[in-house]
Amino acid sequence: MPATTDLEHLGLDAGGHLLVDRTLAALAPGDRLTVQGSSPALKVHLAAWCRSQGHGFEDGDPPVVRKGEALTQRWAGAERAGSPAGPPMALADARWGLAARGALVEAGGPPLRLPLVERDHVWADVAPQLYAAAAAAQWDPATAVRWDAGTEAPADVEAAVVQLMTYLVENEQAALVIPARLLTRVHPHFREVVQLLAVQAADEARHVEVFSRRAVLHGDTIGTSGAGGRASLQTLLDEPDFTLAGFLLSVLGEGTFLDLLRFIHTHAPDVVTADVTRLALQDEARHVAFGVAHTTHAARTDPAFLAHLRSAIERRHSALLDTAGLNAEVYDSLVLLAAGSWEPAALARGWQAVQQLQYAMDQGRQRRLQHIGFPADEAAELSALHSRNFM
Amino acid sequence: MAGTLLLGAVAYDPKVVTIWDGFRVWLRTQDLDLDYVLYSNYERQAEDLVSGRIDVAWNSPLAWVRARRLAQARDIPLRPVTMRDTDCDLTSVVVVRADSDVQELADLRGRTVATGAVDSPQATLLPLHLLRSVGLDPGTDVAVRRFDIGVGLHGDHVGGERDAALALAAGEVDAACMIDGNSLLFAREGVLPPGARVVGQTPVYDHCTMTAGPSADPRLVDRFGELLLGMSYADPELRPLLDLEGLKEWRPPRLEGFSQLERAVDGAGFYDDSGRVRARDYRP
Numbered sequence: 001m002p003a004t005t006d007l008e009h010l011g012l013d014a015g016g017h018l019l020v021d022r023t024l025a026a027l028a029p030g031d032r033l034t035v036q037g038s039s040p041a042l043k044v045h046l047a048a049w050c051r052s053q054g055h056g057f058e059d060g061d062p063p064v065v066r067k068g069e070a071l072t073q074r075w076a077g078a079e080r081a082g083s084p085a086g087p088p089m090a091l092a093d094a095r096w097g098l099a100a101r102g103a104l105v106e107a108g109g110p111p112l113r114l115p116l117v118e119r120d121h122v123w124a125d126v127a128p129q130l131y132a133a134a135a136a137a138q139w140d141p142a143t144a145v146r147w148d149a150g151t152e153a154p155a156d157v158e159a160a161v162v163q164l165m166t167y168l169v170e171n172e173q174a175a176l177v178i179p180a181r182l183l184t185r186v187h188p189h190f191r192e193v194v195q196l197l198a199v200q201a202a203d204e205a206r207h208v209e210v211f212s213r214r215a216v217l218h219g220d221t222i223g224t225s226g227a228g229g230r231a232s233l234q235t236l237l238d239e240p241d242f243t244l245a246g247f248l249l250s251v252l253g254e255g256t257f258l259d260l261l262r263f264i265h266t267h268a269p270d271v272v273t274a275d276v277t278r279l280a281l282q283d284e285a286r287h288v289a290f291g292v293a294h295t296t297h298a299a300r301t302d303p304a305f306l307a308h309l310r311s312a313i314e315r316r317h318s319a320l321l322d323t324a325g326l327n328a329e330v331y332d333s334l335v336l337l338a339a340g341s342w343e344p345a346a347l348a349r350g351w352q353a354v355q356q357l358q359y360a361m362d363q364g365r366q367r368r369l370q371h372i373g374f375p376a377d378e379a380a381e382l383s384a385l386h387s388r389n390f391m
Numbered sequence: 392m393a394g395t396l397l398l399g400a401v402a403y404d405p406k407v408v409t410i411w412d413g414f415r416v417w418l419r420t421q422d423l424d425l426d427y428v429l430y431s432n433y434e435r436q437a438e439d440l441v442s443g444r445i446d447v448a449w450n451s452p453l454a455w456v457r458a459r460r461l462a463q464a465r466d467i468p469l470r471p472v473t474m475r476d477t478d479c480d481l482t483s484v485v486v487v488r489a490d491s492d493v494q495e496l497a498d499l500r501g502r503t504v505a506t507g508a509v510d511s512p513q514a515t516l517l518p519l520h521l522l523r524s525v526g527l528d529p530g531t532d533v534a535v536r537r538f539d540i541g542v543g544l545h546g547d548h549v550g551g552e553r554d555a556a557l558a559l560a561a562g563e564v565d566a567a568c569m570i571d572g573n574s575l576l577f578a579r580e581g582v583l584p585p586g587a588r589v590v591g592q593t594p595v596y597d598h599c600t601m602t603a604g605p606s607a608d609p610r611l612v613d614r615f616g617e618l619l620l621g622m623s624y625a626d627p628e629l630r631p632l633l634d635l636e637g638l639k640e641w642r643p644p645r646l647e648g649f650s651q652l653e654r655a656v657d658g659a660g661f662y663d664d665s666g667r668v669r670a671r672d673y674r675p
Contacts, residue, residue, distance in 0.1 A: 013579045
């Protein structure tokens with residue numbers, strides 16, 4: 001007794017094939033399906049449709065579809081690309097291409113040739129939560145900053161703020177390019193990592209915007225860009241390895257920047273400077289969190305990896321030995337910002353504050369290096385090798 | 392296996408290159424050295440097959456009829472090799488608008504019917520033969536408005552049929568002729584007017600067929616047929632090519648499905664018994 005489906009008035013030219021397909025899905029190749037319906041062209045269209053789909057057609061009243069093998073054959077070699085909820089598989093298959101994680105992937109099609117296909121080379125268990133937090137914490141530069149607050153920095157300090165903003169823009173441009181470049185090399189099976197890096201790049205795009213806008217808020221001239229600072233950033237751009245690049249940028253560079261942004265925020269002479277550094281600080285904390293979590297993951301899955309991290313720091317240090325590092329005008333601007341005026345006594349306080357800042361930066365780096373797995377003495381030694389440019 | 396099998400195919404669409412490049416690569420991995428040449432029309436391909444310039448031809452049904460007649464006139468054997476599952480048991484239909492007073496083919500007397508190109512089996516020769524079978528002489532009893540798109544491609548180019556359907560929708564003609572599959576396609580696309588009715592349908596016929604000519608090494612043809620018939624839709628390497636070529640499996644050839652077209656060709660005076668082109672307004 002063949003199965004039956006009744007299309008009623010629905011023709012195959014208006015979606016009737018969905019009902020036929022749905023009923024056929026439960027049948028085995030060779031099984032017969034009687035198709036009833038009142039569409040005038042039903043038999044003509046059904047015969048043509050069956051031919052195109054690889055089904056047999058028996059002309060009768062009503063007509064009968066004999067299920068073919070094409071659909072079974074199409075999905076014969078299909079496999080699931082892991083599970084949708086994760087965690088991701090240890091190895092992402094190039095043949096999965098851009099398929100959603102967990103999708104049933106038809107065999108064939110072009111392989112996706114990306115270099116980063118091993119979970120432990122890109123992953124951190126906290127990546128999904130960090131991505132969710134990042135997506136929820138997106139802010140609008142137009143409204144999140146009180147651009148019209150009306151407070152202005154004293155004229156003496158304004159130039160220091162402009163110089164610091166100029167420096168921040170330069171550094172954030174490096175911090176934008178690096179995750180943007182890394183994410184194009186990660187297999188999309190590790191989608192939370194790709195998403196997180198995409199948001200990280202978007203975060204930096206907003207930082208570049210708000211720092212640029214603050215720089216010219218009260219004038220049309222911005223500060224200087226030192227060759228040593230740019231050389232320092234170039235070494236970050238030049239690091240090809242995913243984990244090492246993330247380690248140098250996010251753990252050491254952005255980690256150091258947490259203290260820097262907090263410092264500028266604390267000493268901000270106006271509302272806009274306070275707002276832009278506060279907002280950037282929130283984002284940077286997430287970048288650092290992923291950098292630390294992934295580097296820790298990498299070091300725990302391969303303890304020998306600590307040696308690579310150490311080499312990366314030493315390599316960068318050697319490359320920067322002959323450069324000035326931090327632009328002297330940036331350093332002086334930090335002192336003046338904390339001083340609040342050119343009074344000698346104030347400058348002494350400012351100088352002291354920047355000394356404390358550098359100590360805090362060093363302590364923070366050591367803490368993160370120890371978290372990743374370095375012994376305390378080695379962490380202290382490596383922290384001292386960090387770029388004078390802070391990032 | 393020594394020797395090269397040279398196949399001819401008509402370049403009715405750029406995908407033909409992808410298809411035969413892909414098949415060539417695959418067949419060579421199966422130890423069959425296949426090469427192919429592309430033709431701009433089926434007439435030269437049929438002539439070259441019979442003359443031995445190519446070993447096998449991927450023939451339209453009309454090209455099969457022509458090649459068979461040319462070969463028979465010269466007492467040359469042709470050998471059908473294979474055909475697609477989708478080449479079996481096709482029909483063509485004559486369609487009218489929903490509000491038409493035409494209920495059956497006989498009602499088309501004195502009316503205008505749109506067809507595809509002059510050399511389209513499915514959208515011109517076979518449906519006009521259907522009209523003749525009910526006593527309507529195309530050009531005399533029924534005016535024919537032909538849409539000559541892709542002449543020489545034997546109707547492989549769908550443009551003529553689509554223009555015929557558009558003319559029906561625009562009210563310029565009383566009926567339009569097309570293959571059953573395109574009546575479904577055009578209805579889905581909205582090219583056919585809503586509620587368009589089928590007032591005539593041909594008996595089933597067969598479509599393309601792979602044909603070996605006198606120059607082909609029989610062992611290579613055997614191997615070629617065997618390999619085509621062995622192609623599996625489950626093979627992810629072959630499936631995209633089979634999808635492009637519009638089949639799920641190759642089937643053994645059969646010849647009974649071309650008799651209707653043979654009669655249609657005679658009825659229209661398209662070719663003579665020796666395979667010479669007799670249609671006066673046909674310039675491939």
